[in-house]
Amino acid sequence: MDQQQLRDLEAKCVQELSPQCKAGCPLHVDARSLCASLATGDFDAAWQVLLKTLPLPGVLARICDGPCRQQCLRGKAGDPVQIHLLERSVVQRPRPRQRSLAMPARDKAVAVAGSGLSGLVLASDLKRKGYTVTLFEPGPRLGHPLYGRFGELLPDAAIDEEMSALEDAGVVVHTGAEVSDGAFMDGALASFDALYLCLDAGLEVAWPLRMEQGAPVYDEMLGTTSLSRVLAGGDSASPVERAAQGRRAANTIDRLLQGVSLSAERSDQGAYRSRLYTSLAKVPSLPAVVPADPIEGFSPQQAAYEAERCLQCECLECVKACAYLAHYKGYPKTYARQIYNNLAIVKGHRQANQLINSCMLCGQCSALCPHDFPMAELCLETRQSMVAEGIMPPSAFDFALEDLRFSSSSEFFLFRHAPGRDASTYLLFPGCQLCASSPGHVEVLYQWLRENVSQATGLGLGCCGVPAHWAGERGCFERELDRVRQEWERLGKPTIITACATCLSTFQEYAPDVAVAGLWNIMTGYLSPGDASPRGAKKPVAVHDPCAARHNPVLRHSARRLLSHTGVKVRELELAHEQTSCCGYGGLMYSSNPALAKKVAEKRVSESKADFVAYCAMCRDNLAATGKRVYHLLDLLFPEAAKSHLPPGNSKSNNSAQEDPAARPAPGFSQRQENKADLRRRLLKTLWQEEPPPMQAHQHLDLVMEPGLQELLEERRILLNDLRRVILHAERTGQKLADAKTGRFLAYHQPVRVTYWVEYAPEGESFRVYNAYSHRMTIPGGPA
Ligand code: SF4
Ligand code: SF4
Ligand code: SF4
CATH class of the missing domain: 3.30.2310 (YaeB-like fold)
Incomplete structure (x- = not known):
């Protein structure tokens, strides 16, 4: 990943973008933080929010017409938050002491003609940046155009306070100034580096500017006019937009005097629409709080109620669903940078190794993300790079790779035509995890397929190689997959029927030449309602879709059809189908981060009080390991097979598990390997009448x-x-x-x-x- 790829990736995650209110405010006041402070009654903190971005807060907070409300997301679930009234409530209370934020003095001077809102804001902003600012007001006092213009909303005392603050900050003021004729402009341009004409000061000027309908023509975004070094602005009907025009012109003058581009990277100046996504699911509609006094605004308690209506807009859709993303306390944008740094590191610790190796590669984040952030791809590609560069810690996936080696060894690997046959139309490839979890089901299933689908159904015991793929071991993955392909070719290229959604998607994606079908799709063609009767599943069950079925709607639908044939009632989880959550096995999380894998499974089962049913053996066992009652779909379709896949040991508990397969304990790792080896030995003996090789x-x-x-x-x-x-x-x-x-x-x-x-x-x-x-x-x- 290079810097550009990182930036492209980061740009997909919108979590850090401004909420709609901030983007919709011409001055970009952080209304989300304002609401957060007011919701707790902290008016001082709310004041600080205003002081950061709102110029002349004592004036503007009282008269702002609140265009941000048109974009406030709360408006889609009730009334928009009345941010302008909240701001007014804040400035009715004493202003906290403020540190001077002025920058070091610069040797450039700016003249301002007129002290309307835009001129005052421009003067305030440029003074803070260290320029010498001189304001020429034709009226008798600074801020003259404001006095009396807004009635009770803006008392004189509030204007006085802001004007004094401006003069205290060092803005030079000339009242009663004659600014209307061209001589003033010539003189100002001779003595100052730039001149701003404040159009909201009610001035009529006879300056040699290009005019239309008696008003100077100027650029809305930059404030530039037909004359170099002369800027203008402030004729909007909206007070806050007038202030923003002054701010934008101040920015242009600053750039002009520093000799940098006037227009570069200014696209988000002024009001715009943010790309931030915030889900409104589960957000109840709430009406606006009516202020006790339309002039004074909200009481503190009313302000808190109104501020609480703010949704504190953010995205985090992926983080809310994925326990892995939540665990590292960030979100994909921050993780992408950590991963980039991890790869680019020359010396020191690769602190993001665990972050990279814990992702379940399940793709839920992309399914939920409004911009398809590909966390799984990022982690998988990074693992592949780490393996290629020899920097993958061996401990991360060693155990899973050893298990894969076992599945490929002569203790488990077996590909045969059906007994007595020398050709196969189909090949049952149950997947290594079903053999490990419930070998009895494999035997029953194989018999059922031969009796119902085709006697010419061969059997393939092995692993599709996905653990190596997840571990970033490309070479090993290709070898394993190729080994299965060679056996499939040797058997005459029968259609593989697999009971594992991961095997299915692995073949479909990485071996598209291999004909493959999902077991559940095949079975729906042969089973009808009532053909199977569930034992012990009298209550509704919640369906857990494996993450490998995320992009396979037909498979998900087939599993549900089979469930309905058994008569069991199905409950859908909130995160189901393409949004399903991983059980904690995906991406080998169980190997690289077992503690987190346990949390993931616990989070998943907590989503419903109902018993679960899974149609992937690994999902079933991982979820059952939390103590949750979980069926495998085969438990309901072939209840009689339950007795043959019980681990040896306590016969009393085994008896109850026969009666209640949802309570069947998940076999441990040792048992899983032994189940696989026993299954192979048993099948060789019972089906092919062969003496299995002696045990080691x-x-x-x-x-x-x-x-x-x-x-x-x-x-x-x-x-x-x-x-x-x-x-x-x-x-x-x-x-x-x-x-x-x-x-x-x-x-x-x-x-x-x-x-x-x-x-x-x-x-x-x-x-x-x-x-x-x-x-x-x-x-x-x-x-x-
Ligand atoms: S709900 Fe709150 S954060 Fe969201 S747009 Fe409205 S004021 Fe802003
Ligand atoms: S575990 Fe799944 S949802 Fe979470 S980041 Fe990885 S791929 Fe996305
Ligand atoms: S869903 Fe996640 S990755 Fe996508 S924008 Fe939201 S926080 Fe970022």
């Missing part, structure tokens, strides 16, 4: 340990087979340390990249494990 020596070791320890080992991503390998190695080689006091042994072994340490002791025919941990360090001269 370490797999025969029987381990015992406290249940708490097994949970801890799951958290540490240490599998039972890892422990078995270490113990077998230690027992065979004798390379172990003995603790004479406890009689326990400590041994280590590095089967691949990770070194495992196990504290154990023989116990009868078994081995009792007391503790185990792992690290990515190689011990020189240690056992291989």
Whole structure:
């Protein structure tokens, strides 16, 4: 990513843009902050908001006609916030002490003819910038055109206060000045660097300017006239727009006197429409508060009520939905810069590594973002760059990649025609996670497909390679996918039927030559209402769409049709279909940031009190791991298969899980691998009548340990087979340390990249494990 790409990306996120009120105010008063202060009754803070951007606040806040209201978003849900009345309420209260904000003096001088609003604002702005400003007012006092013009709204005392402040700031004032003839203009141009003609001062001038209908012609945005160094403005009907004209002319004079472009980067001067998006969903309509006194404005309590109606407009649509984006306390625009810095870093810590590696790559942000901010693409491409540059920390995805290696090993990988067949029309590719989660369903499903769809349905056990894709390992991903493709070709290119939405989208996107169909789409053609009767799902269920189905409306619809065939009532989650949330598995978050993955799943299940139903095995297990009751769609379609996918162990709880598949515990990582290996062995034996290859020596070791320890080992991503390998190695080689006091042994072994340490002791025919941990360090001269 280069600087330009970063800027283009940042520009997509509108979170930092001005709210509509600020953009719609010709002076860009920050009404959102004003409302935030007033909602808490903090008038001092509200005053400070005004002092930042509103010139002559004691005057303008009283007479502003509030054009910002036309753009205030609250107007779409009730009445717009009455920002002008809130401002008036603020300036009725004492002004807090203000620090002088004047810049160092400059050796340039500006003359102003007339002290109407635009002339006063221009004088005030240029004085702050350090220019010498001299104001020539034909009337008897500074601000003469203002006195009496706005009736009760603008008392003389309020004008007096602002005029004194202007003189105190050092603006030189000449009242009773003769400014109407050309001689004044010539003299001013001889003595000053620029001259401003204030058109709202009621002056009639005979200056040699280009005129139309008796008024000088000037540029609305810049204030420039037909004469160099002579500017004009202030003839708008709106007081605040007149003030803004003076401000824009002051900006032009400043640029002129500094010798820089008069027009560059001024497109957001004056009122404009902001691109900031704010959702109005769930915003109730609220009417405006009527002020107790139309002149004095709101009482403090009324001001608070009115200010509370402000929506505090911002976007954050993606952050509200995505626990990952919320976790890092920013939003995509800020994250894009952090990621850019992370990639560009030469020395030091890459602090954004975890930010990059935790994204679920689920695409919900883009689905919700009004401008399609592609956070997933950004994180995925960054992971790929990190892998290519050799700066990806191995710990991030090691565990998931090891699991992928297992799925590709001879312990699980298997592609066959149906028993007794030498050709396949279809090929069931259940996906590695369904085999890991509920192998019984795979067996039932395979039988159902052969009986109902085609006897010529082959079977493919393996992984589509998506974990490598998510880890940024392009080469590994291509190899894995290619391996599946080669098997598919060997079997005669049958149509793959997959039960996994991720496999489906992976094939469709990265292997478009492979014919593939979603299981749920196929099944809707063969099942009718009443063909399946759900066991235990008598109450309505909330459907969780997997994020891989986000862009597959047909698959989502098919899953719902099948659910309706079972008779179960369906509740839609608020974030469903293309806006669905990830379960915490996507993008390998469970590997790179398990604690956050848990939070993600917890957030998801909290969205409905109803039991959930998922139609992706990994979603089902991740959500069920929170303790939520979650069905897999297959639990409802094939309830009799429940008994065959239960983990070994407590038969009492297994019995209840048979009756209540939603309560089936999510298998741990060790169990998942064992389920996959057992499924392959069982299918070889029962369907193809083949003796499966013998189990490896370490797999025969029987381990015992406290249940708490097994949970801890799951958290540490240490599998039972890892422990078995270490113990077998230690027992065979004798390379172990003995603790004479406890009689326990400590041994280590590095089967691949990770070194495992196990504290154990023989116990009868078994081995009792007391503790185990792992690290990515190689011990020189240690056992291989
Ligand atoms: S609701 Fe509040 S922040 Fe939004 S436009 Fe109106 S005043 Fe501004
Ligand atoms: S986890 Fe999903 S929604 Fe959140 S940023 Fe990543 S792709 Fe977007
Ligand atoms: S949805 Fe997110 S990325 Fe899109 S504009 Fe809003 S805050 Fe930015």
